Amino acid sequence: MRQVIANTIASLDRFVADAVGNPLVLHMDEAFDRMNLEDIEGADVVMLGRTSFDGFSASWPFIADAPTPADPDSPEGRALDDTNRAISRAFNAVAKVVVSDSGDIAPDNAWASTTTRIARDDALEWLRAARADGDGSILLFASGVLRDALLAAGLLDDLHVMVSPTTLGSGVPLHTTPASLALQEARTFDGSPNVQLRYRVVR
Template sequence: MSPVVVSTLVSLDGYVAGPGGDISGLPMDASFDALNLERLRAAGTLLMGATTYRGMVGYWPAVAADPTVSPAVALDPSAADLHRETAQRNAALPKVVVSDSLTPADTGPWADTTTIVRRADAHAAVAALRAGAGGDVLVFGSRTLWGDLLAAGLVDELFLLVGPVVLGAGLRAFPDGVPAHLRLRDTARRPGSDNVLLSYAVGTGDAEPSS
């Protein structure tokens, strides 16, 4: 089995973005970057919605070629290797995008590693990925997608990096009407960061967490 793993940054009051989808108020510090790379190292497939995919394909290929174009690297040159590896893994991993609007023309440099799945086929496609082998099925961002998958019982683990900010409004992490039973597996905090990582298993099974 390849668990479906959601990894997301969330404000203290439960938002994954501010009004208008603005994520600039969230604390995307070194702990956020390190978590993303950890999850990528454990992944066999990236699963995304169209908005997240467009943002990633428009950003990471340039970082793979030159990490200094990343604002984080410009602030801290020692982060270059982390961002380069992140960019390379984003490029190399198979990517499944659930969308009725994305076309092959939108996939650009990631065309050879991207599969587009229509929304009506999403549950079946994710169930097939989950039943396979070869690493986590990793979801970054894509709250609309993983909210739907959570309601359908197709999410196995949640990694919520909770930042010490209160956005007050915006896109809530958990949409209305989506029940979920979560079991806390671990909490962690990295030196120098006020972000706190909460790791949850979805449901009541006793499976071991992903590494």
């Protein structure tokens, strides 16, 4: 059976974005990038909500082959480092499922040929069938509303949370669905204040 894994970053006080919905206030460093690469390279399918898909597909497809910046230590340079280029290549190659009632993916979208759209009402049924078919992983990036729905439906197996050394006080919560979690691993990284917690959802 396939495992359904949700990957996200959250503040120490369990918010995934600030009060205006901006996740970039969190500490997304090289360790965060490496863990994202590790998860996507192990995935057969990436599942996204429409907002996350639209944001990701506007930038990630083009990072792999973007020109190298003059200053590799600049923020732009880090965004185009080897890890992020590898994430871009993995994203471009993997099958993607976007859960959306907002219409089909535009044919000129860079990921149009590798993406299937599923209506929200059909998503849980699709995922139940997909979980039973194969041994790889189905990876959910960001997509908080969808992540909560999968948790509530008992279709989320693992939760990988990169904990940013940040407190926001208010914002978009990590989850609004109650759940019991069993800690599988806590990972620290040289040169990074982030900690990744890997949980199994207890049913």
